[in-house]
Amino acid sequence: MTPRTQQPTRRHTARLRRGAALALLPLAVACGGGEGDDAADRKRAAATRTAVTAAPEAGVVAPAKVEVIAGLTGCTAEIRIDADELREGVCRTEQGEYRITTFPEERFQVTWLDSAAIYGGKYLVGTRWVVSAVPELLEGFRSRLGGTVRELRGIGPTTAP
Incomplete structure (x- = not known):
């Protein structure tokens, strides 16, 4: 045989x-x-x-899947939203809490970023995914996931004179 x-x-x-x-x-x-x-x-x-x-040193760019991105950041995400337009998972680690949002199409990501701009803040933005975290975590994630740290401006009055 x-x-x-x-x-x-x-x-x-x-x-x-x-x-x-x-x-x-x-x-x-x-x-x-x-x-x-x-x-x-x-x-x-x-x-x-x-x-x-904009890619990380390893040359790997994270795919647009919450579970995979969460694994690359060292957590298991708890899926909070599973809709046609987006999926969102929450990670709670010793480093802090952060959210991973993925989108099936770029147009949904653009809409989400436009809406998030109202609140301002810094976000790690990749191809059809966004990580929302405190700015200190974003640079560490960028080296593992790729993407670009983007600062979105809020609307309304500022505290500056």
Whole structure:
């Protein structure tokens, strides 16, 4: 009898394809089509550089899933909201309490950020996810998750003279 060979699952094959595509992305960006150095090419290259520098040192960017992001920050999130527009989990750790909000589409994240701007504060913002925490925690999370720390301005009177 010969040992039976294991066939890769559909999920495994999709992961391999996605990994290969991500591995080749820098090459595709670096080896442009040679159309010239017009303004659109320069703008696209600048956007790519900005996105890369916003990523954490490990080169991994957290996916838009509350449970995975929570695991990367060292907690198990308690899901508070599970709606079509967003999912929100709360983490309670020795470091403090924070919220992780994910969105199925970018437009929902934009709406959420517009609404949060009323309250002001700093947030760690990634691709279809936001972490709400005290500013001291955000930089530590950024090194693990990627994203950008953004300060949203509140509305109303300020305490400054």
